[in-house]
Each structure stands twice: as structure tokens, then as C-alpha cells.
Amino acid sequence: MIVIEHTLVSDEVLEEQFVCDLNKCKGGCCEDGDTGAPLETDELDIINEVFETVKPYLALDGLREIERVGRYQYDKEFGWVTPAVNGGICAYGYHDEKGILKCAFEQAYNDGRISWKKPISCHLFPIRIKSGKEYDMLNYEPREVLCAPACVLGKKLKVPVYQFLKEALIRKYGQEYYEGLDAYYHQYHGKNQAG
Incomplete structure (x- = not known):
């Protein structure tokens, strides 16, 4: 240490x-966990600010889960987290044509639509x-x-x-x-x- x-x-x-090898793991870290992605408190406001821009990138299941539970939720163990669909995939995740799990926030960022890449907990994984x-x-x-x-x-x-x-x-x-x-x-x- x-x-x-x-x-x-x-x-x-x-x-x-x-070094992430997306062709092999298929972005599985976005669906293999106990909850959605941990969020820092200031990221809650950011999600609210960018949500309408990111919304078109969401998979239907993810959008339904967000409409059901909210854009983020509080977990007793992890604090604020993104919602997860049926305890699995992050509600902000979607599969591309190669079956790789992608992040709606990151795709909107890469497309120049928003200036926030994704939750820092995801970026640091x-x-x-x-x-x-x-x-x-x-x-x-x-x-x-x-x-x-x-x-x-x-x-x-x-x-x-x-x-x-x-x-x-x-x-x-x-x-x-x-x-x-x-x-x-x-x-x-x-x-x-x-x-």
C-alpha cells in the first residue's frame, strides 16, 4: 500500500x-454485479441534466426500468447506483451489433452529444x-x-x-x-x- x-x-x-479485451468479455462488467454502477453524489445531477439526450441510446428494457424505479436509486451497501434490469444489466447499457455491451452515456459522449463520459466508478474499473x-x-x-x-x-x-x-x-x-x-x-x- x-x-x-x-x-x-x-x-x-x-x-x-x-487491458480490457472487449471482444472476449463483451463488456460483461456492466451486467455482472450485485447492483448497478456506484454513483458519486454530484453525478446524480449530471444524470438528470443529460438524461433526455441519452434517452435515445437506451435499450427498451433499460428505459422501462428507469421509468419504473428512477434514474438512480439508493442501495444500503453501495450508496447511489444506476438501476439494473432484473438485477443484471445496468439500465444504461445496451448491446451493439457485435453483442458487446456498451454504455449509453459513453456513446452519447463519443458522439459529441454530452460532455460527461460515464460514472467514474465505471471509468476506473x-x-x-x-x-x-x-x-x-x-x-x-x-x-x-x-x-x-x-x-x-x-x-x-x-x-x-x-x-x-x-x-x-x-x-x-x-x-x-x-x-x-x-x-x-x-x-x-x-x-x-x-x-
């Missing part, structure tokens, strides 16, 4: 290697954040079977988890934070990799 600014970062975030009073704890928590192809691809390409998640980490904590994490990696872990 290392301390970077106000975070405690699991060694695995630097030591393990990971397989890092999970547990917020405490003084520190956020960043843990590496891939799904054992579902993420196996991503672990294999990460090792093949030699991409540490934190580098794969560079954009998301900068989005969450800023450029300076990422540079600190990167400097730590090159000082301590880069040497171990080379030796």
Missing part, C-alpha cells in the same frame, strides 16, 4: 497488468474506491473469470493497471496526482520489472 496525496493505493494497482474520512482506498478488483482475458492481454502488452486507467485517474484526481503515481512506479516498480 502506498500513499499518494489523500489516497492509499494498493500495490496491485502498480504491479498487476490489465477494475479499480474500486472506498472513501474514508481522511483517505480514499484504491484497490485492484478485477472479476476472476470475466476479466481473465484482460489480465492476459495486459501481461502480453506489459501495461500496468494504473497506466491502462490513466484517463480515468486524471479525471478523478488530476494530472499532478497521476504524475506522482507514475513517478513512484518508475522509481520503485520499474526497477523491479527491469531486473
